[in-house]
Amino acid sequence: MIDTFLSVLRISLKAIMANKMRAALTSLGIVIGVAAVITMLAVGSGTQQNMNDRFSRFGTNILYLRQPWNLDESISSPKDVTMDDVRAIREVKNVVSAAPYISSGFNVKYGITSTSIDVLATDTDIFKTYDWELDTGRAFTEREVDTYAQVAVLGASVAQTIFNDVDPLGKIVIFDDIPFTVIGVMKKNGQGGFGFDMDEGTLIPYTTGKVKMNTGWNSSDRRALDRVIIRVEDINNIENTKEDIANVVRNTHKIHPLAQDDFQLDDMASWIEEAKAASKTMGILLGVIGAVSLLVGGIGVMNIMLVSVTERTREIGIRMAIGATSADIRLQFLAEAVTLSCIGGLIGVLLGVGITLIVAAHSTSIPAQLSIISIFISFGFSAATGIFFGFYPAYKASKLTPIDALRYE
Amino acid sequence: MSLIETTDLYKTYTLGDVSVHALQGVSVSIERGEFVAVMGPSGSGKSTFMNILGCLDKPTSGKYILDGIDVTATNLSKLAGVRNRKIGFVFQGFNLISRTTALENVELPMIYNHTPAAQRKKKALEALQAVGLEQRAYHMPNQLSGGQQQRVAIARSLVCDAPIIFADEPTGNLDTKMSIEVMELFTRLNKEMGKTIILITHEPDIAEFAGRLITFRDGKKVSDEVKK
Numbered sequence: 001m002i003d004t005f006l007s008v009l010r011i012s013l014k015a016i017m018a019n020k021m022r023a024a025l026t027s028l029g030i031v032i033g034v035a036a037v038i039t040m041l042a043v044g045s046g047t048q049q050n051m052n053d054r055f056s057r058f059g060t061n062i063l064y065l066r067q068p069w070n071l072d073e074s075i076s077s078p079k080d081v082t083m084d085d086v087r088a089i090r091e092v093k094n095v096v097s098a099a100p101y102i103s104s105g106f107n108v109k110y111g112i113t114s115t116s117i118d119v120l121a122t123d124t125d126i127f128k129t130y131d132w133e134l135d136t137g138r139a140f141t142e143r144e145v146d147t148y149a150q151v152a153v154l155g156a157s158v159a160q161t162i163f164n165d166v167d168p169l170g171k172i173v174i175f176d177d178i179p180f181t182v183i184g185v186m187k188k189n190g191q192g193g194f195g196f197d198m199d200e201g202t203l204i205p206y207t208t209g210k211v212k213m214n215t216g217w218n219s220s221d222r223r224a225l226d227r228v229i230i231r232v233e234d235i236n237n238i239e240n241t242k243e244d245i246a247n248v249v250r251n252t253h254k255i256h257p258l259a260q261d262d263f264q265l266d267d268m269a270s271w272i273e274e275a276k277a278a279s280k281t282m283g284i285l286l287g288v289i290g291a292v293s294l295l296v297g298g299i300g301v302m303n304i305m306l307v308s309v310t311e312r313t314r315e316i317g318i319r320m321a322i323g324a325t326s327a328d329i330r331l332q333f334l335a336e337a338v339t340l341s342c343i344g345g346l347i348g349v350l351l352g353v354g355i356t357l358i359v360a361a362h363s364t365s366i367p368a369q370l371s372i373i374s375i376f377i378s379f380g381f382s383a384a385t386g387i388f389f390g391f392y393p394a395y396k397a398s399k400l401t402p403i404d405a406l407r408y409e
Numbered sequence: 410m411s412l413i414e415t416t417d418l419y420k421t422y423t424l425g426d427v428s429v430h431a432l433q434g435v436s437v438s439i440e441r442g443e444f445v446a447v448m449g450p451s452g453s454g455k456s457t458f459m460n461i462l463g464c465l466d467k468p469t470s471g472k473y474i475l476d477g478i479d480v481t482a483t484n485l486s487k488l489a490g491v492r493n494r495k496i497g498f499v500f501q502g503f504n505l506i507s508r509t510t511a512l513e514n515v516e517l518p519m520i521y522n523h524t525p526a527a528q529r530k531k532k533a534l535e536a537l538q539a540v541g542l543e544q545r546a547y548h549m550p551n552q553l554s555g556g557q558q559q560r561v562a563i564a565r566s567l568v569c570d571a572p573i574i575f576a577d578e579p580t581g582n583l584d585t586k587m588s589i590e591v592m593e594l595f596t597r598l599n600k601e602m603g604k605t606i607i608l609i610t611h612e613p614d615i616a617e618f619a620g621r622l623i624t625f626r627d628g629k630k631v632s633d634e635v636k637k
Contacts, residue, residue, distance in 0.1 A: 007520050018508050318504045321465060322565065323521040325486055396612025401467045401485075406504070 001081035012336040015308070016343070027344030029297025030385065033353060034348025034378045037290035041374035042356040044286055046367035048279045060268040061235045063088070063242065065228040065249065078262035079253040080224035083206075088248045090125075094241040096127035100206045101227040103196055108215050110162045111172040117158050117388070118201040119175065121209025129231040132198055137169045138186030145205040152180040153203040156188035180204065238267060252373050254371040294381055296343065305393035316397055317405030330398035337390020338383055340392040343381025349375055412572065412605055413439040413462060418455050418471035420628075431457040432468065433628040441572065444599045444606045446616035449625030456577070459609055459624065463496055463575045464488045476572065493522050499568020501578035503558040505550040511537065511561045512546040518569045536564035538601075540594060543583065556587030563594060569603075574598065576608045580615055590617045 015214040016023045066087065067078055089098040102121040107114060120126075123145045140151050152173065159168050167183045188199055206225075232241050236300075242265055249263055308315070314330055324332075353370060420432040431454045439445055449455040460466040461473060466478055473480040476495055483491065497518075498504075505514045515533040524532070532585050537543045541558040559579060576595065580588035589610055597620055598604045612618050624632040 003526050004520075004523060007526070014508065058428055109413050314504070319517070320489065321463075321492060321498050321504075322518040323569070324487055325489040325521070328489075328521055394497075403480060406465070406500075 006067070008295045008331060009339065009356075011332055012339040015312075016340055017310075021153055022304060023340060023343070027297075027340055027347065029099045029300040030341050030344030030382050031297075031351060032346040033290060033293030033297045034345050034382050035352035036293055037286070037381075038349060038352025038370075038374055039355045039359070039368075040286045040289065041378075042352075042368045043359070044279065044282055045370035045371050046360070047282075048275075049369050050367045051275050051279070061232050061238070061246065062268060063230040063232065063238075065230065065245070065268045067262070068224065074375070081228060081249075082225060082262060083254075084252045085249050085299065086225070086228050089230055089245055091230060092241065092248055094237050095245070096231040096233050097125040098228050098230045099123060099125035099129045101126075101196075101229050102206060102209055102223045103201075106175045108158070108162065108202070112170065113162050115158070115161050117155075118196060119204040119209070120196055120201055120203050122203060123177075123206055126203065126229070129229050130198070132189060134189045135185045135187040136167075139181070139184055139205070140205055144145055145207050148203060148207045148211055149207055150178065150180045151183045151205065152184060153184040154182055155186050155197075155199045155201045156314065157199040159185045159324050175202075175204075176233050187213050205357050270407075290378065292388055294385050297341070297382075298385040301337055301341050301386060302389035302393060304340075305333060305390055309333060309393050309397040313400065313405050313408040315403050316400050317408065320400070320402035322405060324377040326398040329400075330394045333394035333397045334387065334390050337394065338386035340389075341382050341386030342379075345379045348382065349379055352378070363388075410474075411438040412441045412443075413437070413477055413607075414472075414474040415462070416472040418461060418468045418473065420454075420466075421469045422460065422556065425455050427545070428484065430628055431515035431606065432461075434471075435491065435628075435630050437623065437630065437633070439605065441605055442599070443621055444608070444619045445609060445621045445623060446608045447623045448613075448616055450611070453625040454628040455609055455625040457573060457628075462607065465491050473496070473551070489521070491493070493518055493569055493571075495573060495626060497563075497569070497571045497573050497574045497582060498568050499559065499574060499576040499579045500531070500563050501581040503555070503562050505558055505561055505565075507550055510547050510549060511542065511564075513551065514550070514561055515564045518565060518635075522569065524603065532568050533564070536567045537561070539567060539598075540564045551598055554587070555583050556590055559587070560590070560594065561590050563591070567598070567604075572603075573605045573607065578609055578611075580610070580612070588615065 040281050065081055067081060083100060086098050086100050089095055099122050099169070103118055104121075105116055106119045124139065125144050127139050134153075135156065137153070139153060140149065140280075143149075144151055152175075153170060154162070162168070162173065168185055171182050172179045173182060174180075186198055206232050230245065232238055246261060246265055247264075249265075250261065253262060255262060319329060319332075353375070356368045361371075413433060415437050418433075418435040419430070422429045433454075435454075435458060440582050445583070447455050449461065454522075457466070461468050462475075462476070465487070465499055468481060471509055475491065478491060478495075480488065480491065492498075503531055504517070512530070512533050516529045519529045519532065522555055534543060534546060537546055540563050542557060542560050542564065544552060545557060545561075550561070553561065557581075574595070579595075583591060592615060595608070599606050606619075608616070608619055616622055621635045621637075622632070623630060
C-alpha cells in the first residue's frame, strides 16, 4: 500500500519535473490563492484581536446612556439626557460612578502654536469611571465644577503638541476665545474609547463648557448631555443594574408605564456584538475572494492536465498494454493533479506566512496574526482543488482504449 | 491443451456506412514454446489478429482461449491483468517511457501487479542482465541506441515471467546488424527460457528466425507451415 503510494507519487513528481516551467505557471494560480487567503485571514484575525484588546482595555463594566440615534416614531417627544439623570443614576445600587459627557471639537492656541482637539466637558466622576491616570498636576475638583472654573486637564499628545518641552502646568491656553488654565496632564493611555480619545483630547468641567462655550455645543438645550458614562461595580449583576438604571431614567423622564423608553442604554457586550457581526462579514468576504482565486487556479490545473493527457496518450497506451488498469491510469493522473496543486499550496503557505511576518514586523497600522488553522484550511483546499479539477482529465485518460492510445501519434 | 487457441475469429469495423471485414474466420492454435512469424501485406488483418491475441482488442465473434482463460468472455478491464501476467509486448517504436531510466522502464509492469519495491529492482536487474544491458540500467532511453532500446523493451516483456512475447515489427526501426542482434536474442529466449514468441514482420529474412510461418491475406489465413 505505502509502496504503491510511493511509486505513484514518484511517477507524478517525475511527470511534473519534466515540464518545470509549465508546472510553475500552472501552480501559480494556487500559490496566489493560498497566499492571499493566509495573509488576509491573518490580517483579519489581527484586526479582531486588536479590537478585542481595545474592548478589554476599555472595560466591560461601562454603560452608556444616550438618546437613541434612530428614534422610533412612536416616541413623540424624547426628553434630553440631563444632569438630573446623572444624579439619579448615582443613587442606583451597584453603580460606582456616573459622569456627564459632552464633546465637541475646538481650536486650541498657546502662543503661536495652535491645533484642533476634542474637548470633553464632564465632572469629577469621569476620573472614577475611566482608568485614566494623571501624569502631572491634578484633576479638577467638585468645587471647580460648581464654580464654572476655566481649568483644563490635557491629554498626553495634546500637551506634547502644544507645549513640547515647556512645563504646561499653570499656563493659559485659549479654546476658541476663552482662556483656560492648565491644571493637569494625563498619562498616555494608548487607544481611547468610542468617540473620545483621551490622548488627543482635553477635559474641562461640564458647567464651564455649558455656560461659557454653549455656542460650540451641538444642542439647542443647554441642559442636554451627549451621554452619561456609567461604571458598575459587579459585572455579574450588570443586567439587573441596567434594569434599575432604566427604571430611574424612566422616572426622571416621567415616561408613562406603558410607553417605550426614550433613551438607550448600551454596554460593551452590544458593541462587541456589532463588531463581531462586522468581522463575520469581513470573514465571508475574504472566504469568497479565496474561493474565487482557488477556482481560477483549479481551472488552470484542469487545463494543463487535459493537455498532459493528450500529450501522453501514447504513454497511456504503453502502460495499459503492459498491465495498467483504467483505475491505475486514473489514479496516476489524479495524483499528478493533486501533487501539482499541493506543491502550489505549499509554496502559497510559505509565501503567505512570509508576507504576514513582513507585514507584522514593518507595519503598526495593519495588525497581522497568523493562525495555524488558516494554514491547514487553505492547504487542504488546495489539495481538494487538485482532486476536484484533476478528476475529469484523469477520467478522460482512463477511458482511452489501449490500441487507440498506442496508435496515437 | 494449446497455449493459444482461436476458433473462427471475425472482426468487423464499421466506418460510417462502410463495414470493413478485417478478420474473416481465423482459427489458429499455437503450442507452448513455439516461435511463430506472422506475415502478410498491409491490410491483410495481421495487426488486427495480433491486437486480439494480445488482449488489446476483442473479436466481433469467435472464441479465443489463452492459457485456459476464455478471453472473449472476459471484460476489457480484467484483460489488463491477463496482459500483465501472460503477455510481454515488444513494439516497432520501442515504446519506452521517456525521461525514465532503463531500470524503471523494466520495473513498470511490476508496479501494476504490486510487486514490492526491492523485489522489483532485483527482477528488473536480472531481466536487463538477460538482454546484456545491466551496465545501462541507469541510462535514459534517449542515451541508448535503437538496438539497446529494443533490448530494454524485451527485458520489460520478461519481468513478469509471462509465457508469451508478442513482437510487432520489432526490427522495423533497426539497421541490419542490430536487427540480427535482436533476433538472436529472441531465438535465445525461445530456446533457453522456453518463451513462446509470436512475431509480426514483413521482412522474409527476419521471418527466417521463426520455426513456423503463418501468412495472412484479406483477413484470412492463407498458409501455415512448420519449418523442418
